[in-house]
Amino acid sequence: GENVEQHPSTLSVQEGDSAVIKCTYSDSASNYFPWYKQELGKGPQLIIDIRSNVGEKKDQRIAVTLNKTAKHFSLHITETQPEDSAVYFCAASINAGGTSYGKLTFGQGTILTVHP
């Protein structure tokens, strides 16, 4: 089955700096790569996702890049703010559409702390 590895496990930055979290996946058939932010006591919230037919996607301060050949994808957060502090999970899935079953495989998570 799919295996997703995520690094680093903890990341501490100063407000205004950039933060980068990296993930690798094992199954070359995976084609959907979401990133989730989880705050204490809450469920995971989708912050950005990318599909295998796209190499990069941006949404304001957040960007994700995908290298299908190397089977890795990264989350980039620029101009970090204290409210960005949370646990971030990457995930990979094979989405065949229709009635085929997709299954999210999560990375182990990164605890991001942004210091004011």
Add this chain to the structure above:
Amino acid sequence: DTEVTQTPKHLVMGMTNKKSLKCEQHMGHRAMYWYKQKAKKPPELMFVYSYEKLSINESVPSRFSPECPNSSLLNLHLHALQPEDSALYLCASSQDPGGEYGYTFGSGTRLTVV
């Protein structure tokens, strides 16, 4: 409505109790999921319901019993749980079982078994 709503938010139960967790979505999503999340770990898939039918059971012990009464509701019935079952239980939904349009998670039920 773009949310997955879970109740209760917190639950404490004894090992001989029977309780149920409830999940509701009104986005017209046809697949719903139960995940278990231990502290400082990623969510782990337990069950998948597709078009109101149980499609995937990830070898979950029978003391956890899922139910999907209709396309908007998902329940998880709990009986004779163990302290190690204490965790955050997350419900999620997707427009189709393939997850082609992504997954929406609820805020979870924090379960403590005493």
